[in-house]
Amino acid sequence: MADRYLGLTATAPGRFLTRRLGLPQPAALRRWSPQHPSLDGGLLHLTAGTSALDLAPVLARTGLTAAASDPAAVVLDATGVRDVDTLAEVHAALHPVVGSVAASGRIVVLGAPLDAGDHHRAAVQQALEGFTRSLGKEIGRGRTVNLVRLTDAAAAESTLRFLLSPKSAYVSGQVIGVGAGPVGEADAVDRDRPLAGRTALVTGAARGIGEAVAETLARDGARVVVLDVPQAEPDARRVADRLGGRALALDITAADAGERIAAELPDGLDVLIHNAGVTRDRRLVNMPADRWSSVLDVNLASVLRTTDALLAEGALRPGGRIVATASIAGLAGNAGQTNYGASKAGVAGLVRALAPRALAEHGVTVNAVAPGFIETRMTAAVPLLIREAGRRMNSLAQGGLPVDVAETTAWLAHPASGAVNGQVVRVCGQSLLGA
Numbered sequence: 001m002a003d004r005y006l007g008l009t010a011t012a013p014g015r016f017l018t019r020r021l022g023l024p025q026p027a028a029l030r031r032w033s034p035q036h037p038s039l040d041g042g043l044l045h046l047t048a049g050t051s052a053l054d055l056a057p058v059l060a061r062t063g064l065t066a067a068a069s070d071p072a073a074v075v076l077d078a079t080g081v082r083d084v085d086t087l088a089e090v091h092a093a094l095h096p097v098v099g100s101v102a103a104s105g106r107i108v109v110l111g112a113p114l115d116a117g118d119h120h121r122a123a124v125q126q127a128l129e130g131f132t133r134s135l136g137k138e139i140g141r142g143r144t145v146n147l148v149r150l151t152d153a154a155a156a157e158s159t160l161r162f163l164l165s166p167k168s169a170y171v172s173g174q175v176i177g178v179g180a181g182p183v184g185e186a187d188a189v190d191r192d193r194p195l196a197g198r199t200a201l202v203t204g205a206a207r208g209i210g211e212a213v214a215e216t217l218a219r220d221g222a223r224v225v226v227l228d229v230p231q232a233e234p235d236a237r238r239v240a241d242r243l244g245g246r247a248l249a250l251d252i253t254a255a256d257a258g259e260r261i262a263a264e265l266p267d268g269l270d271v272l273i274h275n276a277g278v279t280r281d282r283r284l285v286n287m288p289a290d291r292w293s294s295v296l297d298v299n300l301a302s303v304l305r306t307t308d309a310l311l312a313e314g315a316l317r318p319g320g321r322i323v324a325t326a327s328i329a330g331l332a333g334n335a336g337q338t339n340y341g342a343s344k345a346g347v348a349g350l351v352r353a354l355a356p357r358a359l360a361e362h363g364v365t366v367n368a369v370a371p372g373f374i375e376t377r378m379t380a381a382v383p384l385l386i387r388e389a390g391r392r393m394n395s396l397a398q399g400g401l402p403v404d405v406a407e408t409t410a411w412l413a414h415p416a417s418g419a420v421n422g423q424v425v426r427v428c429g430q431s432l433l434g435a
Contacts, residue, residue, distance in 0.1 A: 003375070003391060006398055026397035027142035030104035032166040032407065039166060041102050042067025048089035049080025053110070053153045061157065062164050071097070073106040073164045078128055079150070081111075087124045090131060098135070104142040107135065108163050110156075111149045113177070125149075129175050136173040136430050137395045144172035144396075144430075152180050155419035162411040170404035172395055173430030179419045189415050193221030199269050200413065201225040201261065203252050204276030206235035208376045209325070212402035213273055216410045218243040222271060227252065227261075252276050252302045258309020268317045271413045272310065274303045274324040274347075279378070281336045292339045299343035304350060311362055318363035321413040324351060325405075326370040326424055332433040344370070348424045355422030365421040367412045372428025375399045396429035 008014035009025050018025050030036065043064035045055065055077060064073055076094060081087050094107070101107060111128045115121050128147055136145035146163055150156045156178040162168050163176075190196055200217045204210040206228035214224045224245035228236040233249040240247040248264055250257060261269075278298045280291040303324055310316055329337050330344025347368055355366040373379060373390035379399065382390065391399040408427045411417060 003398060005388070005391070024392050024397035025140075026392075027103055027140070029142050029169040029396065029398070030166050031169045031401070031403065036166060038063050039072035039102075039104070039106065039164065041070065041072025041105070043164065044068070044071035044074045044097060046074060046076045046093040046097075047080070048076060048078045048093050049082060049086040051077045051080040053077055053079055053150075055110075055153045058153045058157045058160060062161050064164060069097075070100050070102065071105065072102045073108070074098075074101060075108050075110065075160070075164070077110045079110055079112040081124050081128070082118075082121045083124060084120075087127060090128070094135075098139065101139070101143055104166070104169065105144075106164050106168070107132075107139070107143065107145045108160065109145070109147045111147055113149050113151065132175070133173045133430070139395075142169075142396060144168065146172060147175045148178060149175065150178040152178075152419070155180055158411065158414045158416040159420060162407075162414075167407040167411065169407075170396065170400040170427055170429050171408060171425065174425055176420070176423055176425060179421060190221065194414050194416070195271070195410075196221030198271060198415075199223045199225065199265065199267070200271035200273065201227055201248075201265070201269055202273040202275055203227045205273075206232040206239060208378070209371065209374060209402045209405050210273075210275040211239050212406040213275060213409050214239060214243060214245070216403065216406035217271065217273075217413065218245060220410055220414075222413075225265065228276070252306060253297050255305070256309075257302065258306040258315075259313065261306065262310060262313040262315040265315060269310065269315050270317055270320050272307070272316060272320070272322045273409060273413070274306070274322070276302070277325060277343075279337070279340050281340065283336050284338045287339065295339040296343050296346075299340065300346040300350075303347060307350070307354070311358065311364070314362075316362060316364050319415065319418070320362070320364040321417070322358070322364060322366045323409050323412045324366075324368045326351075326368040328370050328372045328426055328428050328431050328433055331370055331424070331426070332431075334433070351424055352422050359421055365412075365418060367420060367422065368424045369405055369408050369412070370424055370426045370428070371400065371405050372426065372431040372433070373399045374405060374427075375401055393433065394429035394431040398429065400427060400429055 132147040200222040205214045205226040226240040227248045230249040236247040326347040327344035
């Protein structure tokens with residue numbers, strides 16, 4: 001369903017009326033397209049404190065040219081901020097330029113991992129989180145602000161390329177940790193088709209967000225397996241045929257689903273996307289046991305069982321990627337969704353606990369995306385006032401699109417994203433829920 005309010009505010013009378021009434025004024029977001037693959041404008045690189053990062057070669061490969069003024073993107077290296085005095089340099093660096101960042105522009109602040117042995121440095125590095133999230137809520141005009149914690153600039157290249165591109169249009173107010181990674185891996189990957197030669201399986205891919213994920217992975221070169229329940233097989237085949245992939249009709253809640261997937265893919269799997277999910281909303285006082293168990297079985301138990309089975313079978317090849325779908329309802333809670341919130345919080349717990357072991361034992365990363373209000377058939381059926389509240393209650397004052405979740409998933413699935421592990425990244429326009 002079209003966001004008519006967003007269309008209204010794009011007109012001169014609409015802007016005048018909403019400004020006079022003090023209503024939100026969302027800006028149309030600039031998303032990736034073949035005709036618009038990068039931000040319109042240059043990149044401004046700033047530093048607070050004394051940094052040891054060698055950022056210049058990495059930033060040069062983002063495709064953005066250096067800008068002295070009116071930038072499309074700003075990268076502030078604050079990894080050298082160690083005390084309150086140098087924290088003031090963050091203000092000094094951004095204060096003169098933040099207002100000139102282009103519409104739908106990007107600000108990325110780079111911070112250091114929190115050091116438990118130096119409580120002064122830990123305090124000011126933690127302060128960067130409050131700073132970036134607050135700036136994200138006030139900057140407006142479709143611009144986003146994110147914080148990346150890193151120690152190795154080269155390992156963060158895929159993350160910086162994503163955050164400094166139109167692909168991250170609905171990702172704001174996030175704190176993303178990047179560990180160490182193999183230097184030079186990004187250079188070995190085809191930039192236009194980074195998943196070429198790789199096989200990706202997407203569950204719940206016959207429509208909605210799952211279909212968008214399958215489309216985006218196929219765009220990036222993957223051979224896509226479109227998995228959905230037998231009842232959705234015609235839609236799954238339609239999607240698979242369009243993408244040059246294959247359909248797999250399978251109930252993901254079956255006890256042997258993982259083993260059956262492994263048998264169907266004897267050559268192995270490179271990318272596993274856990275997208276299948278259901279809702280059975282009702283307040284706990286009115287929720288029968290079957291509404292609880294059906295949601296937990298699809299959204300969490302099947303993810304646990306299938307992941308365990310595929311890892312045990314060796315079906316995920318080294319360098320593989322697992323990306324699960326959580327939700328802001330699991331991070332912040334939502335009335336009428338104790339079952340759904342529990343299941344999606346469980347996904348986040350799975351990711352954080354499994355990620356180190358999966359990487360050490362199998363060479364596979366494990367991450368999650370946590371969508372907020374995304375414009376789908378499900379949200380189109382929500383009552384009008386609740387739907388409008390969901391759309392406006394974020395820093396970008398609008399709902400996201402399935403492609404926003406898909407682009408974030410594709411970044412986490414990227415061969416050069418091996419240093420991103422155990423992260424739960426919200427795709428919510430910096431929702432005010434739990435933010």
